[in-house]
Amino acid sequence: MIRNRADAEALDRALASREPAPRADLAALVRLGDELTETWAAQPDAAAAAYGRRVALTAFSTAAARVGRPARVRLRRRLTVAAASILLIVAGGTAAAAPAVERSLPGDAAYPAKLTLERARHVLAAGDAAEASLYLSDAEARLEEAVRAQSEGRAVVMPDVLARYHSNVRRFEEHVSRSDRQDAADLEARAAREFRTHREVLTALLGVVPDSARPGIERAIEAARRGGPPKGVGPPEEPGRPEQTRPGVPPTR
Amino acid sequence: MDSIDELVRRAAAGDADAFGALFDRLHDRVYRYFAARMRDRAEAEDMTATVFLEAAHRLPQFRGDGRAFVAWLFTVARHDLADLRRRERRHPVDPVEEVPAEDTAPDPAQQVADRLDADRLWAALNRLTDDQREVLLLKFAVGLSNEETARALHKPVTAVKSLQHRGLAALRRLLEEP
Numbered sequence: 001m002i003r004n005r006a007d008a009e010a011l012d013r014a015l016a017s018r019e020p021a022p023r024a025d026l027a028a029l030v031r032l033g034d035e036l037t038e039t040w041a042a043q044p045d046a047a048a049a050a051y052g053r054r055v056a057l058t059a060f061s062t063a064a065a066r067v068g069r070p071a072r073v074r075l076r077r078r079l080t081v082a083a084a085s086i087l088l089i090v091a092g093g094t095a096a097a098a099p100a101v102e103r104s105l106p107g108d109a110a111y112p113a114k115l116t117l118e119r120a121r122h123v124l125a126a127g128d129a130a131e132a133s134l135y136l137s138d139a140e141a142r143l144e145e146a147v148r149a150q151s152e153g154r155a156v157v158m159p160d161v162l163a164r165y166h167s168n169v170r171r172f173e174e175h176v177s178r179s180d181r182q183d184a185a186d187l188e189a190r191a192a193r194e195f196r197t198h199r200e201v202l203t204a205l206l207g208v209v210p211d212s213a214r215p216g217i218e219r220a221i222e223a224a225r226r227g228g229p230p231k232g233v234g235p236p237e238e239p240g241r242p243e244q245t246r247p248g249v250p251p252t253r
Numbered sequence: 254m255d256s257i258d259e260l261v262r263r264a265a266a267g268d269a270d271a272f273g274a275l276f277d278r279l280h281d282r283v284y285r286y287f288a289a290r291m292r293d294r295a296e297a298e299d300m301t302a303t304v305f306l307e308a309a310h311r312l313p314q315f316r317g318d319g320r321a322f323v324a325w326l327f328t329v330a331r332h333d334l335a336d337l338r339r340r341e342r343r344h345p346v347d348p349v350e351e352v353p354a355e356d357t358a359p360d361p362a363q364q365v366a367d368r369l370d371a372d373r374l375w376a377a378l379n380r381l382t383d384d385q386r387e388v389l390l391l392k393f394a395v396g397l398s399n400e401e402t403a404r405a406l407h408k409p410v411t412a413v414k415s416l417q418h419r420g421l422a423a424l425r426r427l428l429e430e431p
Contacts, residue, residue: 005411008418012399015417029421032428033393039374040394042288044281044298052302053276057269059309064267120306123299126336 058113062101105145105152106160129183132175136191139168143198146220150205155213162216169223198224257319265315272312276305279326282395286330289394292375300337304330324404327391331405377427385420388413 007026014021014030021027101117104110118138125131142165149157176187202221209217255263255271257278263271283304287297307329315322378386384406391402392413399417403410 005415008411008414011418011421012414028425029418032421032425036389036393036424037396039371040285040289040390042285042294042297044284044288044301045294048295048298048302049280049284052280052298052305053273055302056276056305056309057273059306060264060272060312061269063310064269064313116302117306120303123303124307124333124336 055113055116058101058110059117103148105149105154106157128175128178129180129187132172132179132183132187133190135168135172135175136187136194139165139172139198140194142168143201146205146217147201150209155210158209158213159216162220165220166223195224257323259319261312261315261317261319261322264312267313272309275308275312275322279323280305282397283326283330285394286327286390287334289390290334290378300330300333303333307333320401320404323397323401327395327397327401327405331387373428377424380427381420381423384408384416385423388416389420389424392417 010022011026011029013019014026015033021030101110101114104114118134118141121134122131125134142161145161146158146165149155149161172187172191176184176191179187199221202217202224206214206217206221255274257275260271260275260278264275280301284297284301287300288294291297291300304326308326311325312322315325317325378389381389387406388402391397391405392399397405399410399413403413406413408416
């Protein structure tokens, strides 16, 4: 029976010192504590831990590189990336310097880490409005990838990138429809501005990509008109979960 | 071996090796926290990875010592778990139990007995108060000290000791119920 603070102190001393508890009831609680420690001594899968370590280190390097850059510069960079992209497409220049993860494209070693980072943000999102906002940002990231793919002569990855763009736009629409009225209105206003820019960038891309990439670009332009994929075209499959891309680790679900 | 204080200081200054060392020191403890509260081991691994991604983003601007960082890490873990539970309540998911590989599967009779004990512990743990459960997890699954637990839960050390006592006593009573 719990009496007072003295019992709590006596139990804690017994747990810490491993000396016999002063009473049988406290000794029973010490034994229970030992059993809990033994029961909960689980070990993570070594391959999963190693993969998590690589992803976390990549994220740390990216974050460390960003420290000291003013927030307004980061915001301005996102807002003007589309305008710069058009210039990039037209001038045929090389992609501006950016951390390796941000620069990565499908097929690059760092690309799964990039998707894992995006997914982690979604895990931490609090509500549909937050998720919708993140999917809008993800769609912009896909657009940047499409531009970079073209500028680096890697149009072969364009279908993968554009399929993910479709998925991001579709998920954005789903979460907006589940948001409350005010949040939805704010998101719609932001989306109207951003999708207009997306259409401009995609239209510029249409002029320079190989013929094989044109249909995907045209579908993306339709998606950016805020109706999701055009009627008659089935939505693309959801890009794979990070655990399906872990090297050497079979999926558990 | 560098202390956690030193590793946190170096990682906050952008030292990737220090961050890696922090990961190595703390990863298994964070995993045990989630594994004690989740039946799905893969999900516990995913949640652990998410916590360290948060740490990766936060550390370059972190201002605090090793204890503050450990407390912050487990505060994030608790909040992430609470967020997951809220999402599960909104969108219920029927979890698929993992089937052990044949070469590691224990004796079926023992497996049933083990599962019963785990089920009883799981059910009993869910009947404790949130504070009692968190103290037991942080002390016995994670191995935090009273001071570290107190910081993670934003409570005084005396409260942690009291919750430890009450939690163990309540758990023992629940486990002894028929």
